[in-house]
Amino acid sequence: xxxxxxxxxxxxxxxxxxxxxxxxxxxxxxxxxxxxxxxxxxxxxxxxxxxxxxxxxxxxxxxxxxxxxxxxxxxxxxxxxxxxxxxxxxxxxxxxxxxxxxxxxxxxxxxxxxxxxxxxxxxxxxxxxxxxxxxxxxxxxxxxxxxxxxxxxxxxxxxxxxxxxxxxxxxxxxxxxxxxxxxxxxxxxxxxxxxxxxxxxxxxxxxxxxxxxxxxxxxxxxxxxxxxxxxxxxxxxxxxxxxxxxxxxxxxxxxxxxxxxxxxxxxxxxxxxxxxxxxxxxxxxx
Amino acid sequence: xxxxxxxxxxxxxxxxxxxxxxxxxxxxxxxxxxxxxxxxxxxxxxxxxxxxxxxxxxxxxxxxxxxxxxxxxxxxxxxxxxxxxxxxxxxxxxxxxxxxxxxxxxxxxxxxxxxxxxxxxxxxxxxxxxxxxxxxxxxxxxxxxxxxxxxxxxxxxxxxxxxxxxx
Numbered sequence: 001x002x003x004x005x006x007x008x009x010x011x012x013x014x015x016x017x018x019x020x021x022x023x024x025x026x027x028x029x030x031x032x033x034x035x036x037x038x039x040x041x042x043x044x045x046x047x048x049x050x051x052x053x054x055x056x057x058x059x060x061x062x063x064x065x066x067x068x069x070x071x072x073x074x075x076x077x078x079x080x081x082x083x084x085x086x087x088x089x090x091x092x093x094x095x096x097x098x099x100x101x102x103x104x105x106x107x108x109x110x111x112x113x114x115x116x117x118x119x120x121x122x123x124x125x126x127x128x129x130x131x132x133x134x135x136x137x138x139x140x141x142x143x144x145x146x147x148x149x150x151x152x153x154x155x156x157x158x159x160x161x162x163x164x165x166x167x168x169x170x171x172x173x174x175x176x177x178x179x180x181x182x183x184x185x186x187x188x189x190x191x192x193x194x195x196x197x198x199x200x201x202x203x204x205x206x207x208x209x210x211x212x213x214x215x216x217x218x219x220x221x222x223x224x225x226x227x228x229x230x231x232x233x234x235x236x237x238x239x240x241x242x243x244x245x246x247x248x249x250x251x252x253x254x255x256x257x258x259x260x261x262x263x264x265x266x267x268x269x270x271x272x273x274x275x276x277x278x279x280x281x282x283x284x285x286x
Numbered sequence: 287x288x289x290x291x292x293x294x295x296x297x298x299x300x301x302x303x304x305x306x307x308x309x310x311x312x313x314x315x316x317x318x319x320x321x322x323x324x325x326x327x328x329x330x331x332x333x334x335x336x337x338x339x340x341x342x343x344x345x346x347x348x349x350x351x352x353x354x355x356x357x358x359x360x361x362x363x364x365x366x367x368x369x370x371x372x373x374x375x376x377x378x379x380x381x382x383x384x385x386x387x388x389x390x391x392x393x394x395x396x397x398x399x400x401x402x403x404x405x406x407x408x409x410x411x412x413x414x415x416x417x418x419x420x421x422x423x424x425x426x427x428x429x430x431x432x433x434x435x436x437x438x439x440x441x442x443x444x445x446x447x448x449x450x451x452x453x
Contacts, residue, residue, distance in 0.1 A: 001328050007287055008306035008352055031353075038348050039330050042309075051306065055353060079342070103418025104399065105333060108342040109349070190417040191331060 003041035010053045014139050014166060017054050021164040022141050024050040030166055031055065032075060032114035035106050036123075054166060060113075063087060065174060072170045074113025078102070081112060090174055093132065093181025093201050097124045100185045100197075113167045116152070119159045119222065121257075122193040126153050127223035128183060131199040131215030132172045140165035153222040179203035179211055180282045184274045188261070194218050195261045196270035198226075198250070200278035202233075209238045214278075219254040219271055228252030229275055238283050247276035291355045295320065296364030306352050310344075311335040313351035314361060322362040322391050326420070333419030336392035337361050343399035345418070362391035365398070373439040374398060374432070383432030385423035393419050397433045401440060409434065 011017040021028050029048035031037055032055060040046040054060070060075035063084045070091055072081070081087060082098040101107055101115075101124050115125045116136060126149075129136070134149040138161055152159050161167065175181070185197035196218040203211035212233045214226035228249030236242050256267035288303040291313070300318050314323050314337065326334030328347050335347040338360040365372035374394045377383065384390045393416065400407060400415040407415065412430050421429060438444060 002309070002312075003307045005305065005307055008289060008350075010352075010355075034350070034353065035330065035348055038350070041307075042328070053353060102330075103333070104415060105336055105343045105345045105396065105418045106330065106348075109344055190414075 001042040003038070004044055004047040004049075006041075006047075006049050006051050008051045008053060010056050012056060012058075014054075014057055014060075014168065017052050017057060017166055018139060018141055018164060020050075020052045021166070024052075026163055028052055028163075030117070032117075033077065033109040033111040034114075035102070035110040036114060036118040036120065060168065061111075065090070068174055069171045070174055072112055072172075074116075074167045074169060075111050076113075078107035078110045078112070078115075079104070082107060091132075091172065091181065093128055093183055093199055094125075094172075096181065097128045097183035097185075097197075097199065100124060100183065103191050106191075112170060116170065117159060117161060117167050119153055119155075119157050120193070121156050121221050121223065122195075122218050124183065124185065124194060124197060124217060127197060127215035127217040128199040129170065129172075129215075130223045130225060131181075131201055131213040132175075133213070135171045136167055137169040137171065138162075138165040139168050144168070146171075150225075156221045158222075175201060176203060176211070178205060182278050182281055184278045184281075185217070186270050186274060196256075196267050196274060198271065198274040198278045200275070200282060202279065202282045204238050204283055207237045209233045209236050214250070214275060216250065216254065216271055216275075219251075219256045219267060221255070221257070224254055226250045226252070226254075226271070226275060229279075233279075238279075240280070243279040243283065244276055247272050247279060250275040289352050289355075291351050293351075293354050293357055293359055295359045296361060304351050306350060308351045309347055310337075310349040310351045310354050311346035313354075314346060314359070317351075320361050320363050324388055324391055326388065326392070331418075331420065332389070332392070333396055334389050334392040336395040336419065338395060338398065343396055360395075362394060365394070372398075374401075374436045377432040377436035377439065378429075381432040381435050382428045383425070384429075385421075385425045389419060389421045389423075393421070393429055397436065400433070401437055405441060406437060407433075 028050040031051045031053045060073040062073040078098045129149040181201040199215035201213045232246035250271040251268040256264040292301040324334035326332035330348045
């Protein structure tokens with residue numbers, strides 16, 4: 001399957017890339033790893049007439065800790081996230097999610113910036129970034145701005161990025177010691193998108209849940225926070241019965257879709273079960 | 287507008303003017319003439335088009351040739367040393383790791399990456415590591431056995447048995 005014809009440019013700097021987007025307007029699309037865009041173009045669901053390939057811009061692939069934050073360059077691949085020692089030690093939620101995206105070949109090419117900007121409601125990173133209160137730095141013709149994850153994901157395949165803005169970096173506050181994360185994903189087959197998945201980051205200090213953040217994948221047209229679960233657990237001792245009761249509230253305020261993979265009721269059931277399992281897994285050693 | 291692409295495939299330089307929409311797999315097969323890399327599902331699932339690009343396994347149906355400009359590519363044709371098969375090729379032969387053979391080039395290229403990252407994988411690690419490759423003959427058991435056999439041969443210090451010659 002061949003995509004519709006397009007013209008193509010390979011800028012070497014971010015300002016050059018932004019200038020190309022400004023010049024070509026709505027006709028242009030940003031190409032990073034291409035593992036969301038190229039399949040859509042092959043199916044002609046997306047037919048941009050101009051591609052701005054940002055894959056050769058230097059210094060956009062990195063994972064580093066600075067000023068109490070972990071900064072991840074937009075071109076960092078899922079593979080690099082999956083195998084990052086820094087993230088394994090301090091942000092296991094992201095390595096856990098990365099290891100469950102696509103397959104090894106896909107993870108070698110796909111990027112976190114591309115996955116965020118694509119905003120697939122069944123994609124894995126958006127719910128993680130929402131749960132982690134990530135900040136997304138975007139560069140446009142007017143300079144750089146920082147967008148909170150809760151404002152970034154707007155709707156299915158829709159973010160608050162302007163057409164002439166490029167996502168440059170994702171910043172996440174380094175979780176405090178003792179804070180643990182995991183990503184539990186349910187799909188029918190290997191490689192499949194999540195039907196429902198749960199991104200959980202929880203800290204139990206002594207006998208008190210001092211941090212609880214739950215992001216849900218596949219429970220609406222964009223990733224959502226399970227605020228009912230968070231409210232039910234915050235400040236509580238986190239006993240087993242409390243975890244189970246809190247997990248029931250994973251459906252609060254959600255609007256899961258009907259599709260070939262499952263009914264809204266099925267998705268609600270999955271959200272509750274996966275949330276309970278994530279909470280039990282994280283708190284198991286306290 | 288056509289763009290110039292220069293890549294090194296299996297040690298040989300190739301340079302052509304191509305349409306930006308030309309997929310890497312079609313460049314490899316139709317322009318460079320290396321038809322060992324297959325087009326299976328054409329939807330990023332089956333892995334028959336897997337090649338190695340700058341040391342990483344990739345699905346060449348999900349890349350444009352222009353994105354590969356300046357890279358080093360290894361395809362299934364680049365594994366054998368003269369008439370001596372690569373240990374993975376030999377193991378697929380010995381262990382009956384193929385039936386129709388259509389998925390084999392991609393399986394072997396994916397297995398090569400798998401063993402580079404994890405030289406001594408468990409059976410489960412092999413099965414998970416091959417999640418990006420589908421065999422429509424469902425010959426997975428012998429594919430896993432082949433990779434286990436190759437891992438033994440490829441392990442540092444392992445004794446190499448005399449390879450079969452390519453006729």
